[in-house]
Amino acid sequence: MRAFVITGPRRAEVREVEDPSPAPGEVVVDVERAGVCGTDMEFFSGEMAYLHSGDARYPIRIGHEWSGTVSATGDGVDPAWLGRRVTGDTMLGCGRCHRCAAGRQHLCADRYEIGIRGGWPGALAERLPVPVQALQPLPEGVDPTLGALVEPGGNALRAVRGAALAAGERLLVLGPGTIGLLVGLIAAAEGAEVHLLGLPGPGLEFARTLGFAHVWSAGTLPGxxxxxxxxxxxxxxxxxxxxEVVEPGRRVVYIGLAGEPSLVDTRVLALKDVTAVGVLSASGGLAGTVELYASGAVDPRPLVAATVGLGEAAAVLAGDRDPSWGHAPKIHINPSLS
Incomplete structure:
Protein backbone atom coordinates (compact mmCIF):
# COMPACT_ATOMS: atom_id res chain seq x y z
CA MET A 1 0.00 0.00 0.00
CA ARG A 2 0.99 3.66 -0.31
CA ALA A 3 1.99 5.59 2.80
CA PHE A 4 3.52 8.97 3.55
CA VAL A 5 6.82 8.58 5.40
CA ILE A 6 8.89 11.32 7.05
CA THR A 7 12.54 10.23 6.92
CA GLY A 8 14.15 13.25 8.59
CA PRO A 9 13.67 16.99 9.17
CA ARG A 10 11.92 18.39 6.10
CA ARG A 11 12.44 15.12 4.20
CA ALA A 12 9.52 12.89 3.25
CA GLU A 13 8.18 10.73 0.47
CA VAL A 14 5.26 8.52 -0.51
CA ARG A 15 6.42 4.90 -0.33
CA GLU A 16 5.08 1.46 -1.06
CA VAL A 17 5.01 -0.28 2.34
CA GLU A 18 3.77 -3.62 3.56
CA ASP A 19 0.02 -3.93 4.01
CA PRO A 20 -0.98 -4.12 7.68
CA SER A 21 -2.35 -7.41 8.94
CA PRO A 22 -4.63 -7.23 12.00
CA ALA A 23 -3.13 -8.74 15.14
CA PRO A 24 -5.44 -10.36 17.71
CA GLY A 25 -7.78 -7.69 19.06
CA GLU A 26 -7.12 -5.36 16.12
CA VAL A 27 -8.80 -4.29 12.91
CA VAL A 28 -7.49 -2.78 9.71
CA VAL A 29 -9.21 0.40 8.51
CA ASP A 30 -9.26 1.66 4.92
CA VAL A 31 -8.52 5.34 5.49
CA GLU A 32 -10.87 7.82 3.80
CA ARG A 33 -9.64 11.07 5.36
CA ALA A 34 -6.77 12.12 7.60
CA GLY A 35 -6.26 15.57 9.07
CA VAL A 36 -2.95 17.42 9.32
CA CYS A 37 -2.30 19.28 12.57
CA GLY A 38 0.46 21.24 14.28
CA THR A 39 1.98 18.10 15.79
CA ASP A 40 2.41 16.64 12.30
CA MET A 41 4.10 19.84 11.12
CA GLU A 42 6.51 19.64 14.07
CA PHE A 43 7.47 16.08 13.09
CA PHE A 44 8.17 17.33 9.57
CA SER A 45 10.26 20.28 10.80
CA GLY A 46 12.10 18.20 13.42
CA GLU A 47 10.86 20.32 16.33
CA MET A 48 8.50 17.77 17.89
CA ALA A 49 9.54 17.11 21.50
CA TYR A 50 9.10 13.32 21.22
CA LEU A 51 11.91 13.25 18.65
CA HIS A 52 14.25 14.61 21.31
CA SER A 53 12.92 12.55 24.24
CA GLY A 54 13.19 9.24 22.39
CA ASP A 55 9.44 8.63 22.34
CA ALA A 56 9.49 8.88 18.53
CA ARG A 57 12.13 8.58 15.85
CA TYR A 58 12.52 8.76 12.08
CA PRO A 59 11.33 7.28 9.84
CA ILE A 60 7.81 8.02 11.06
CA ARG A 61 4.36 7.63 9.52
CA ILE A 62 2.14 10.40 10.85
CA GLY A 63 -1.63 10.98 11.01
CA HIS A 64 -3.87 10.70 14.07
CA GLU A 65 -7.08 12.47 12.95
CA TRP A 66 -8.82 10.03 10.66
CA SER A 67 -11.93 8.25 9.46
CA GLY A 68 -12.45 5.16 7.37
CA THR A 69 -14.06 1.75 6.99
CA VAL A 70 -13.06 -1.49 8.71
CA SER A 71 -11.81 -3.92 6.05
CA ALA A 72 -10.26 -6.73 8.13
CA THR A 73 -10.49 -8.08 11.68
CA GLY A 74 -8.03 -10.00 13.80
CA ASP A 75 -8.63 -12.93 16.13
CA GLY A 76 -11.02 -12.16 18.97
CA VAL A 77 -12.72 -9.27 17.15
CA ASP A 78 -16.44 -9.42 16.44
CA PRO A 79 -16.77 -9.75 12.63
CA ALA A 80 -19.73 -7.36 12.82
CA TRP A 81 -17.09 -4.59 12.69
CA LEU A 82 -16.40 -5.43 9.03
CA GLY A 83 -17.71 -2.70 6.75
CA ARG A 84 -18.43 -0.28 9.59
CA ARG A 85 -17.38 3.34 9.26
CA VAL A 86 -15.25 4.42 12.18
CA THR A 87 -12.80 6.84 13.69
CA GLY A 88 -10.81 6.20 16.84
CA ASP A 89 -8.76 7.23 19.83
CA THR A 90 -5.14 8.22 19.29
CA MET A 91 -4.04 7.05 22.75
CA LEU A 92 -3.43 3.31 23.08
CA GLY A 93 -2.64 2.32 26.66
CA CYS A 94 -0.96 -0.91 27.73
CA GLY A 95 -4.19 -2.16 29.33
CA ARG A 96 -2.35 -3.49 32.39
CA CYS A 97 -1.28 -0.53 34.54
CA HIS A 98 -3.28 1.28 37.23
CA ARG A 99 -3.93 4.23 34.92
CA CYS A 100 -5.44 2.04 32.22
CA ALA A 101 -7.51 0.20 34.84
CA ALA A 102 -8.87 3.55 36.03
CA GLY A 103 -9.87 4.64 32.51
CA ARG A 104 -6.90 6.95 32.05
CA GLN A 105 -5.22 5.00 29.24
CA HIS A 106 -4.32 8.30 27.57
CA LEU A 107 -1.86 8.88 30.42
CA CYS A 108 -0.35 5.39 30.40
CA ALA A 109 3.44 5.64 30.66
CA ASP A 110 3.80 2.83 28.11
CA ARG A 111 1.16 4.04 25.68
CA TYR A 112 1.38 4.15 21.93
CA GLU A 113 -0.03 7.19 20.15
CA ILE A 114 -1.20 6.52 16.61
CA GLY A 115 1.09 8.33 14.19
CA ILE A 116 2.95 9.99 17.06
CA ARG A 117 4.49 7.88 19.82
CA GLY A 118 6.16 4.51 20.05
CA GLY A 119 6.27 3.73 16.34
CA TRP A 120 2.56 2.98 15.82
CA PRO A 121 1.93 3.84 12.14
CA GLY A 122 -0.36 6.72 11.33
CA ALA A 123 -3.26 7.41 9.01
CA LEU A 124 -1.47 9.15 6.14
CA ALA A 125 -1.66 5.81 4.39
CA GLU A 126 -4.20 3.73 2.53
CA ARG A 127 -4.74 1.44 5.51
CA LEU A 128 -4.30 1.68 9.28
CA PRO A 129 -4.17 -0.96 12.05
CA VAL A 130 -6.18 -0.05 15.16
CA PRO A 131 -7.03 -1.92 18.39
CA VAL A 132 -10.75 -2.60 18.43
CA GLN A 133 -11.20 -0.99 21.86
CA ALA A 134 -10.01 2.33 20.37
CA LEU A 135 -12.69 2.42 17.67
CA GLN A 136 -15.55 4.90 17.66
CA PRO A 137 -18.43 4.01 15.27
CA LEU A 138 -19.70 6.73 12.96
CA PRO A 139 -23.41 7.02 12.15
CA GLU A 140 -24.69 7.50 8.62
CA GLY A 141 -24.91 11.28 8.85
CA VAL A 142 -21.26 11.75 9.82
CA ASP A 143 -19.37 11.86 6.52
CA PRO A 144 -15.61 11.24 6.08
CA THR A 145 -14.74 14.90 6.59
CA LEU A 146 -16.70 15.08 9.84
CA GLY A 147 -15.26 11.73 10.89
CA ALA A 148 -11.70 13.03 10.59
CA LEU A 149 -12.70 16.06 12.67
CA VAL A 150 -13.90 13.93 15.60
CA GLU A 151 -10.42 13.65 17.16
CA PRO A 152 -9.75 17.42 17.31
CA GLY A 153 -13.39 17.90 18.28
CA GLY A 154 -12.95 15.49 21.18
CA ASN A 155 -10.08 17.61 22.47
CA ALA A 156 -12.25 20.70 22.19
CA LEU A 157 -15.22 19.05 23.88
CA ARG A 158 -13.04 18.05 26.84
CA ALA A 159 -11.84 21.67 27.07
CA VAL A 160 -15.44 22.95 27.10
CA ARG A 161 -16.34 20.43 29.79
CA GLY A 162 -13.32 21.54 31.78
CA ALA A 163 -14.52 25.15 31.65
CA ALA A 164 -17.72 24.10 33.50
CA LEU A 165 -19.91 26.88 32.10
CA ALA A 166 -23.65 27.27 32.40
CA ALA A 167 -25.77 28.49 29.50
CA GLY A 168 -25.52 32.25 29.14
CA GLU A 169 -22.10 32.52 30.77
CA ARG A 170 -19.17 34.10 28.97
CA LEU A 171 -16.18 32.18 27.58
CA LEU A 172 -12.95 33.65 26.22
CA VAL A 173 -10.98 31.42 23.85
CA LEU A 174 -7.34 32.34 23.21
CA GLY A 175 -6.16 31.25 19.77
CA PRO A 176 -8.53 30.90 16.77
CA GLY A 177 -6.87 27.81 15.27
CA THR A 178 -8.66 24.52 14.70
CA ILE A 179 -8.95 23.61 18.39
CA GLY A 180 -9.87 27.12 19.47
CA LEU A 181 -12.58 27.40 16.83
CA LEU A 182 -13.95 23.97 17.73
CA VAL A 183 -14.03 25.01 21.39
CA GLY A 184 -15.98 28.10 20.37
CA LEU A 185 -18.44 26.19 18.18
CA ILE A 186 -19.12 23.58 20.85
CA ALA A 187 -19.46 26.12 23.65
CA ALA A 188 -21.82 28.23 21.56
CA ALA A 189 -23.93 25.14 20.82
CA GLU A 190 -24.22 24.63 24.56
CA GLY A 191 -25.42 28.20 25.12
CA ALA A 192 -22.26 30.07 26.12
CA GLU A 193 -21.45 33.59 24.95
CA VAL A 194 -18.20 33.00 23.09
CA HIS A 195 -15.40 35.54 22.66
CA LEU A 196 -12.25 34.82 20.62
CA LEU A 197 -8.83 36.48 21.00
CA GLY A 198 -6.17 36.20 18.31
CA LEU A 199 -3.68 38.07 16.18
CA PRO A 200 -5.11 40.62 13.74
CA GLY A 201 -5.37 39.20 10.26
CA PRO A 202 -6.93 36.40 8.23
CA GLY A 203 -7.46 34.04 11.16
CA LEU A 204 -9.74 36.43 12.98
CA GLU A 205 -11.52 37.36 9.78
CA PHE A 206 -12.20 33.69 9.11
CA ALA A 207 -13.59 33.28 12.63
CA ARG A 208 -16.15 35.97 11.87
CA THR A 209 -17.35 34.00 8.83
CA LEU A 210 -18.30 31.18 11.23
CA GLY A 211 -20.71 33.50 13.02
CA PHE A 212 -18.58 34.57 15.97
CA ALA A 213 -19.62 38.12 16.78
CA HIS A 214 -17.12 38.79 19.58
CA VAL A 215 -13.68 38.60 17.99
CA TRP A 216 -10.79 40.57 19.50
CA SER A 217 -7.08 41.24 19.27
CA ALA A 218 -4.89 42.08 22.27
CA GLY A 219 -5.44 45.79 21.80
CA THR A 220 -9.22 45.61 21.51
CA LEU A 221 -10.17 43.04 24.18
CA PRO A 222 -12.83 44.68 26.36
CA GLY A 223 -12.73 44.56 30.15
CA GLU A 244 -5.24 37.51 34.59
CA VAL A 245 -8.57 37.96 32.84
CA VAL A 246 -10.62 35.06 34.21
CA GLU A 247 -13.26 35.81 36.84
CA PRO A 248 -12.10 34.93 40.39
CA GLY A 249 -13.34 31.56 41.54
CA ARG A 250 -13.78 30.21 38.01
CA ARG A 251 -11.72 28.09 35.60
CA VAL A 252 -8.85 28.35 33.14
CA VAL A 253 -8.37 25.44 30.73
CA TYR A 254 -4.97 24.87 29.15
CA ILE A 255 -5.00 22.84 25.93
CA GLY A 256 -2.52 24.77 23.75
CA LEU A 257 1.21 24.07 23.84
CA ALA A 258 3.89 26.69 23.30
CA GLY A 259 7.32 25.96 21.89
CA GLU A 260 8.94 27.19 25.10
CA PRO A 261 7.97 27.07 28.78
CA SER A 262 4.96 29.18 29.78
CA LEU A 263 5.17 30.94 33.13
CA VAL A 264 2.11 31.21 35.38
CA ASP A 265 2.25 33.04 38.72
CA THR A 266 0.69 30.59 41.17
CA ARG A 267 0.19 33.43 43.64
CA VAL A 268 -2.41 34.85 41.23
CA LEU A 269 -3.93 31.39 40.85
CA ALA A 270 -4.30 31.00 44.61
CA LEU A 271 -5.38 34.55 45.44
CA LYS A 272 -8.06 34.46 42.73
CA ASP A 273 -9.14 30.95 43.84
CA VAL A 274 -9.00 29.80 40.21
CA THR A 275 -9.12 26.18 39.10
CA ALA A 276 -6.62 25.33 36.35
CA VAL A 277 -7.48 22.38 34.09
CA GLY A 278 -5.11 20.67 31.66
CA VAL A 279 -6.40 18.68 28.68
CA LEU A 280 -4.39 16.00 26.88
CA SER A 281 -6.07 14.19 24.00
CA ALA A 282 -9.61 13.49 22.86
CA SER A 283 -9.92 10.36 25.02
CA GLY A 284 -13.30 10.47 26.70
CA GLY A 285 -14.61 13.08 24.27
CA LEU A 286 -15.02 11.10 21.06
CA ALA A 287 -18.55 9.75 21.54
CA GLY A 288 -19.90 13.12 22.65
CA THR A 289 -18.32 14.80 19.64
CA VAL A 290 -19.89 12.30 17.26
CA GLU A 291 -23.28 13.04 18.83
CA LEU A 292 -22.81 16.79 18.36
CA TYR A 293 -21.86 16.33 14.70
CA ALA A 294 -24.58 13.77 13.98
CA SER A 295 -27.29 15.98 15.47
CA GLY A 296 -26.18 19.02 13.47
CA ALA A 297 -25.63 21.02 16.65
CA VAL A 298 -22.04 21.57 15.53
CA ASP A 299 -20.88 21.50 11.90
CA PRO A 300 -17.09 22.02 11.70
CA ARG A 301 -16.73 21.23 7.99
CA PRO A 302 -16.07 24.89 7.08
CA LEU A 303 -12.80 24.55 9.04
CA VAL A 304 -11.39 22.33 6.25
CA ALA A 305 -9.77 24.48 3.59
CA ALA A 306 -8.91 21.68 1.16
CA THR A 307 -8.59 17.92 0.72
CA VAL A 308 -5.49 16.74 -1.17
CA GLY A 309 -3.66 13.50 -1.91
CA LEU A 310 -0.64 11.91 -0.26
CA GLY A 311 1.62 13.44 -2.90
CA GLU A 312 0.80 16.93 -1.65
CA ALA A 313 1.29 16.16 2.05
CA ALA A 314 4.91 17.35 2.20
CA ALA A 315 4.00 20.76 0.81
CA VAL A 316 1.13 21.08 3.28
CA LEU A 317 3.43 20.17 6.19
CA ALA A 318 5.92 22.77 5.00
CA GLY A 319 3.20 25.41 5.23
CA ASP A 320 2.67 25.86 1.49
CA ARG A 321 -0.98 26.69 0.80
CA ASP A 322 -2.77 27.42 -2.41
CA PRO A 323 -4.21 30.94 -2.04
CA SER A 324 -7.48 29.69 -3.52
CA TRP A 325 -8.04 27.56 -0.40
CA GLY A 326 -8.80 30.62 1.71
CA HIS A 327 -8.02 30.91 5.40
CA ALA A 328 -9.73 27.91 7.00
CA PRO A 329 -7.13 26.27 9.27
CA LYS A 330 -7.43 22.54 8.51
CA ILE A 331 -6.12 20.50 5.57
CA HIS A 332 -7.29 16.93 4.97
CA ILE A 333 -5.53 14.14 3.13
CA ASN A 334 -7.43 11.55 1.07
CA PRO A 335 -4.99 8.64 0.66
CA SER A 336 -6.86 7.31 -2.37
CA LEU A 337 -5.89 10.45 -4.31
CA SER A 338 -2.57 10.52 -6.14
Whole structure:
Protein backbone atom coordinates (compact mmCIF):
# COMPACT_ATOMS: atom_id res chain seq x y z
CA MET A 1 0.00 0.00 0.00
CA ARG A 2 0.99 3.66 -0.31
CA ALA A 3 1.99 5.59 2.80
CA PHE A 4 3.52 8.97 3.55
CA VAL A 5 6.82 8.58 5.40
CA ILE A 6 8.89 11.32 7.05
CA THR A 7 12.54 10.23 6.92
CA GLY A 8 14.15 13.25 8.59
CA PRO A 9 13.67 16.99 9.17
CA ARG A 10 11.92 18.39 6.10
CA ARG A 11 12.44 15.12 4.20
CA ALA A 12 9.52 12.89 3.25
CA GLU A 13 8.18 10.73 0.47
CA VAL A 14 5.26 8.52 -0.51
CA ARG A 15 6.42 4.90 -0.33
CA GLU A 16 5.08 1.46 -1.06
CA VAL A 17 5.01 -0.28 2.34
CA GLU A 18 3.77 -3.62 3.56
CA ASP A 19 0.02 -3.93 4.01
CA PRO A 20 -0.98 -4.12 7.68
CA SER A 21 -2.35 -7.41 8.94
CA PRO A 22 -4.63 -7.23 12.00
CA ALA A 23 -3.13 -8.74 15.14
CA PRO A 24 -5.44 -10.36 17.71
CA GLY A 25 -7.78 -7.69 19.06
CA GLU A 26 -7.12 -5.36 16.12
CA VAL A 27 -8.80 -4.29 12.91
CA VAL A 28 -7.49 -2.78 9.71
CA VAL A 29 -9.21 0.40 8.51
CA ASP A 30 -9.26 1.66 4.92
CA VAL A 31 -8.52 5.34 5.49
CA GLU A 32 -10.87 7.82 3.80
CA ARG A 33 -9.64 11.07 5.36
CA ALA A 34 -6.77 12.12 7.60
CA GLY A 35 -6.26 15.57 9.07
CA VAL A 36 -2.95 17.42 9.32
CA CYS A 37 -2.30 19.28 12.57
CA GLY A 38 0.46 21.24 14.28
CA THR A 39 1.98 18.10 15.79
CA ASP A 40 2.41 16.64 12.30
CA MET A 41 4.10 19.84 11.12
CA GLU A 42 6.51 19.64 14.07
CA PHE A 43 7.47 16.08 13.09
CA PHE A 44 8.17 17.33 9.57
CA SER A 45 10.26 20.28 10.80
CA GLY A 46 12.10 18.20 13.42
CA GLU A 47 10.86 20.32 16.33
CA MET A 48 8.50 17.77 17.89
CA ALA A 49 9.54 17.11 21.50
CA TYR A 50 9.10 13.32 21.22
CA LEU A 51 11.91 13.25 18.65
CA HIS A 52 14.25 14.61 21.31
CA SER A 53 12.92 12.55 24.24
CA GLY A 54 13.19 9.24 22.39
CA ASP A 55 9.44 8.63 22.34
CA ALA A 56 9.49 8.88 18.53
CA ARG A 57 12.13 8.58 15.85
CA TYR A 58 12.52 8.76 12.08
CA PRO A 59 11.33 7.28 9.84
CA ILE A 60 7.81 8.02 11.06
CA ARG A 61 4.36 7.63 9.52
CA ILE A 62 2.14 10.40 10.85
CA GLY A 63 -1.63 10.98 11.01
CA HIS A 64 -3.87 10.70 14.07
CA GLU A 65 -7.08 12.47 12.95
CA TRP A 66 -8.82 10.03 10.66
CA SER A 67 -11.93 8.25 9.46
CA GLY A 68 -12.45 5.16 7.37
CA THR A 69 -14.06 1.75 6.99
CA VAL A 70 -13.06 -1.49 8.71
CA SER A 71 -11.81 -3.92 6.05
CA ALA A 72 -10.26 -6.73 8.13
CA THR A 73 -10.49 -8.08 11.68
CA GLY A 74 -8.03 -10.00 13.80
CA ASP A 75 -8.63 -12.93 16.13
CA GLY A 76 -11.02 -12.16 18.97
CA VAL A 77 -12.72 -9.27 17.15
CA ASP A 78 -16.44 -9.42 16.44
CA PRO A 79 -16.77 -9.75 12.63
CA ALA A 80 -19.73 -7.36 12.82
CA TRP A 81 -17.09 -4.59 12.69
CA LEU A 82 -16.40 -5.43 9.03
CA GLY A 83 -17.71 -2.70 6.75
CA ARG A 84 -18.43 -0.28 9.59
CA ARG A 85 -17.38 3.34 9.26
CA VAL A 86 -15.25 4.42 12.18
CA THR A 87 -12.80 6.84 13.69
CA GLY A 88 -10.81 6.20 16.84
CA ASP A 89 -8.76 7.23 19.83
CA THR A 90 -5.14 8.22 19.29
CA MET A 91 -4.04 7.05 22.75
CA LEU A 92 -3.43 3.31 23.08
CA GLY A 93 -2.64 2.32 26.66
CA CYS A 94 -0.96 -0.91 27.73
CA GLY A 95 -4.19 -2.16 29.33
CA ARG A 96 -2.35 -3.49 32.39
CA CYS A 97 -1.28 -0.53 34.54
CA HIS A 98 -3.28 1.28 37.23
CA ARG A 99 -3.93 4.23 34.92
CA CYS A 100 -5.44 2.04 32.22
CA ALA A 101 -7.51 0.20 34.84
CA ALA A 102 -8.87 3.55 36.03
CA GLY A 103 -9.87 4.64 32.51
CA ARG A 104 -6.90 6.95 32.05
CA GLN A 105 -5.22 5.00 29.24
CA HIS A 106 -4.32 8.30 27.57
CA LEU A 107 -1.86 8.88 30.42
CA CYS A 108 -0.35 5.39 30.40
CA ALA A 109 3.44 5.64 30.66
CA ASP A 110 3.80 2.83 28.11
CA ARG A 111 1.16 4.04 25.68
CA TYR A 112 1.38 4.15 21.93
CA GLU A 113 -0.03 7.19 20.15
CA ILE A 114 -1.20 6.52 16.61
CA GLY A 115 1.09 8.33 14.19
CA ILE A 116 2.95 9.99 17.06
CA ARG A 117 4.49 7.88 19.82
CA GLY A 118 6.16 4.51 20.05
CA GLY A 119 6.27 3.73 16.34
CA TRP A 120 2.56 2.98 15.82
CA PRO A 121 1.93 3.84 12.14
CA GLY A 122 -0.36 6.72 11.33
CA ALA A 123 -3.26 7.41 9.01
CA LEU A 124 -1.47 9.15 6.14
CA ALA A 125 -1.66 5.81 4.39
CA GLU A 126 -4.20 3.73 2.53
CA ARG A 127 -4.74 1.44 5.51
CA LEU A 128 -4.30 1.68 9.28
CA PRO A 129 -4.17 -0.96 12.05
CA VAL A 130 -6.18 -0.05 15.16
CA PRO A 131 -7.03 -1.92 18.39
CA VAL A 132 -10.75 -2.60 18.43
CA GLN A 133 -11.20 -0.99 21.86
CA ALA A 134 -10.01 2.33 20.37
CA LEU A 135 -12.69 2.42 17.67
CA GLN A 136 -15.55 4.90 17.66
CA PRO A 137 -18.43 4.01 15.27
CA LEU A 138 -19.70 6.73 12.96
CA PRO A 139 -23.41 7.02 12.15
CA GLU A 140 -24.69 7.50 8.62
CA GLY A 141 -24.91 11.28 8.85
CA VAL A 142 -21.26 11.75 9.82
CA ASP A 143 -19.37 11.86 6.52
CA PRO A 144 -15.61 11.24 6.08
CA THR A 145 -14.74 14.90 6.59
CA LEU A 146 -16.70 15.08 9.84
CA GLY A 147 -15.26 11.73 10.89
CA ALA A 148 -11.70 13.03 10.59
CA LEU A 149 -12.70 16.06 12.67
CA VAL A 150 -13.90 13.93 15.60
CA GLU A 151 -10.42 13.65 17.16
CA PRO A 152 -9.75 17.42 17.31
CA GLY A 153 -13.39 17.90 18.28
CA GLY A 154 -12.95 15.49 21.18
CA ASN A 155 -10.08 17.61 22.47
CA ALA A 156 -12.25 20.70 22.19
CA LEU A 157 -15.22 19.05 23.88
CA ARG A 158 -13.04 18.05 26.84
CA ALA A 159 -11.84 21.67 27.07
CA VAL A 160 -15.44 22.95 27.10
CA ARG A 161 -16.34 20.43 29.79
CA GLY A 162 -13.32 21.54 31.78
CA ALA A 163 -14.52 25.15 31.65
CA ALA A 164 -17.72 24.10 33.50
CA LEU A 165 -19.91 26.88 32.10
CA ALA A 166 -23.65 27.27 32.40
CA ALA A 167 -25.77 28.49 29.50
CA GLY A 168 -25.52 32.25 29.14
CA GLU A 169 -22.10 32.52 30.77
CA ARG A 170 -19.17 34.10 28.97
CA LEU A 171 -16.18 32.18 27.58
CA LEU A 172 -12.95 33.65 26.22
CA VAL A 173 -10.98 31.42 23.85
CA LEU A 174 -7.34 32.34 23.21
CA GLY A 175 -6.16 31.25 19.77
CA PRO A 176 -8.53 30.90 16.77
CA GLY A 177 -6.87 27.81 15.27
CA THR A 178 -8.66 24.52 14.70
CA ILE A 179 -8.95 23.61 18.39
CA GLY A 180 -9.87 27.12 19.47
CA LEU A 181 -12.58 27.40 16.83
CA LEU A 182 -13.95 23.97 17.73
CA VAL A 183 -14.03 25.01 21.39
CA GLY A 184 -15.98 28.10 20.37
CA LEU A 185 -18.44 26.19 18.18
CA ILE A 186 -19.12 23.58 20.85
CA ALA A 187 -19.46 26.12 23.65
CA ALA A 188 -21.82 28.23 21.56
CA ALA A 189 -23.93 25.14 20.82
CA GLU A 190 -24.22 24.63 24.56
CA GLY A 191 -25.42 28.20 25.12
CA ALA A 192 -22.26 30.07 26.12
CA GLU A 193 -21.45 33.59 24.95
CA VAL A 194 -18.20 33.00 23.09
CA HIS A 195 -15.40 35.54 22.66
CA LEU A 196 -12.25 34.82 20.62
CA LEU A 197 -8.83 36.48 21.00
CA GLY A 198 -6.17 36.20 18.31
CA LEU A 199 -3.68 38.07 16.18
CA PRO A 200 -5.11 40.62 13.74
CA GLY A 201 -5.37 39.20 10.26
CA PRO A 202 -6.93 36.40 8.23
CA GLY A 203 -7.46 34.04 11.16
CA LEU A 204 -9.74 36.43 12.98
CA GLU A 205 -11.52 37.36 9.78
CA PHE A 206 -12.20 33.69 9.11
CA ALA A 207 -13.59 33.28 12.63
CA ARG A 208 -16.15 35.97 11.87
CA THR A 209 -17.35 34.00 8.83
CA LEU A 210 -18.30 31.18 11.23
CA GLY A 211 -20.71 33.50 13.02
CA PHE A 212 -18.58 34.57 15.97
CA ALA A 213 -19.62 38.12 16.78
CA HIS A 214 -17.12 38.79 19.58
CA VAL A 215 -13.68 38.60 17.99
CA TRP A 216 -10.79 40.57 19.50
CA SER A 217 -7.08 41.24 19.27
CA ALA A 218 -4.89 42.08 22.27
CA GLY A 219 -5.44 45.79 21.80
CA THR A 220 -9.22 45.61 21.51
CA LEU A 221 -10.17 43.04 24.18
CA PRO A 222 -12.83 44.68 26.36
CA GLY A 223 -12.73 44.56 30.15
CA UNK A 224 -15.61 42.13 30.50
CA UNK A 225 -16.20 39.42 33.09
CA UNK A 226 -15.00 36.11 31.61
CA UNK A 227 -16.49 33.17 33.47
CA UNK A 228 -13.93 30.82 31.92
CA UNK A 229 -10.91 31.08 29.65
CA UNK A 230 -9.58 28.36 27.35
CA UNK A 231 -6.01 28.82 26.15
CA UNK A 232 -5.82 27.03 22.80
CA UNK A 233 -2.87 29.06 21.57
CA UNK A 234 0.82 28.30 21.11
CA UNK A 235 1.95 31.61 22.62
CA UNK A 236 4.12 31.32 25.73
CA UNK A 237 2.71 34.53 27.25
CA UNK A 238 -0.99 33.65 26.97
CA UNK A 239 -1.33 31.12 29.83
CA UNK A 240 -0.54 33.95 32.25
CA UNK A 241 -2.89 36.28 30.38
CA UNK A 242 -5.69 33.72 30.73
CA UNK A 243 -5.22 33.72 34.49
CA GLU A 244 -5.24 37.51 34.59
CA VAL A 245 -8.57 37.96 32.84
CA VAL A 246 -10.62 35.06 34.21
CA GLU A 247 -13.26 35.81 36.84
CA PRO A 248 -12.10 34.93 40.39
CA GLY A 249 -13.34 31.56 41.54
CA ARG A 250 -13.78 30.21 38.01
CA ARG A 251 -11.72 28.09 35.60
CA VAL A 252 -8.85 28.35 33.14
CA VAL A 253 -8.37 25.44 30.73
CA TYR A 254 -4.97 24.87 29.15
CA ILE A 255 -5.00 22.84 25.93
CA GLY A 256 -2.52 24.77 23.75
CA LEU A 257 1.21 24.07 23.84
CA ALA A 258 3.89 26.69 23.30
CA GLY A 259 7.32 25.96 21.89
CA GLU A 260 8.94 27.19 25.10
CA PRO A 261 7.97 27.07 28.78
CA SER A 262 4.96 29.18 29.78
CA LEU A 263 5.17 30.94 33.13
CA VAL A 264 2.11 31.21 35.38
CA ASP A 265 2.25 33.04 38.72
CA THR A 266 0.69 30.59 41.17
CA ARG A 267 0.19 33.43 43.64
CA VAL A 268 -2.41 34.85 41.23
CA LEU A 269 -3.93 31.39 40.85
CA ALA A 270 -4.30 31.00 44.61
CA LEU A 271 -5.38 34.55 45.44
CA LYS A 272 -8.06 34.46 42.73
CA ASP A 273 -9.14 30.95 43.84
CA VAL A 274 -9.00 29.80 40.21
CA THR A 275 -9.12 26.18 39.10
CA ALA A 276 -6.62 25.33 36.35
CA VAL A 277 -7.48 22.38 34.09
CA GLY A 278 -5.11 20.67 31.66
CA VAL A 279 -6.40 18.68 28.68
CA LEU A 280 -4.39 16.00 26.88
CA SER A 281 -6.07 14.19 24.00
CA ALA A 282 -9.61 13.49 22.86
CA SER A 283 -9.92 10.36 25.02
CA GLY A 284 -13.30 10.47 26.70
CA GLY A 285 -14.61 13.08 24.27
CA LEU A 286 -15.02 11.10 21.06
CA ALA A 287 -18.55 9.75 21.54
CA GLY A 288 -19.90 13.12 22.65
CA THR A 289 -18.32 14.80 19.64
CA VAL A 290 -19.89 12.30 17.26
CA GLU A 291 -23.28 13.04 18.83
CA LEU A 292 -22.81 16.79 18.36
CA TYR A 293 -21.86 16.33 14.70
CA ALA A 294 -24.58 13.77 13.98
CA SER A 295 -27.29 15.98 15.47
CA GLY A 296 -26.18 19.02 13.47
CA ALA A 297 -25.63 21.02 16.65
CA VAL A 298 -22.04 21.57 15.53
CA ASP A 299 -20.88 21.50 11.90
CA PRO A 300 -17.09 22.02 11.70
CA ARG A 301 -16.73 21.23 7.99
CA PRO A 302 -16.07 24.89 7.08
CA LEU A 303 -12.80 24.55 9.04
CA VAL A 304 -11.39 22.33 6.25
CA ALA A 305 -9.77 24.48 3.59
CA ALA A 306 -8.91 21.68 1.16
CA THR A 307 -8.59 17.92 0.72
CA VAL A 308 -5.49 16.74 -1.17
CA GLY A 309 -3.66 13.50 -1.91
CA LEU A 310 -0.64 11.91 -0.26
CA GLY A 311 1.62 13.44 -2.90
CA GLU A 312 0.80 16.93 -1.65
CA ALA A 313 1.29 16.16 2.05
CA ALA A 314 4.91 17.35 2.20
CA ALA A 315 4.00 20.76 0.81
CA VAL A 316 1.13 21.08 3.28
CA LEU A 317 3.43 20.17 6.19
CA ALA A 318 5.92 22.77 5.00
CA GLY A 319 3.20 25.41 5.23
CA ASP A 320 2.67 25.86 1.49
CA ARG A 321 -0.98 26.69 0.80
CA ASP A 322 -2.77 27.42 -2.41
CA PRO A 323 -4.21 30.94 -2.04
CA SER A 324 -7.48 29.69 -3.52
CA TRP A 325 -8.04 27.56 -0.40
CA GLY A 326 -8.80 30.62 1.71
CA HIS A 327 -8.02 30.91 5.40
CA ALA A 328 -9.73 27.91 7.00
CA PRO A 329 -7.13 26.27 9.27
CA LYS A 330 -7.43 22.54 8.51
CA ILE A 331 -6.12 20.50 5.57
CA HIS A 332 -7.29 16.93 4.97
CA ILE A 333 -5.53 14.14 3.13
CA ASN A 334 -7.43 11.55 1.07
CA PRO A 335 -4.99 8.64 0.66
CA SER A 336 -6.86 7.31 -2.37
CA LEU A 337 -5.89 10.45 -4.31
CA SER A 338 -2.57 10.52 -6.14
Missing amino acids: LRFDAVVDASNAAALPARAL
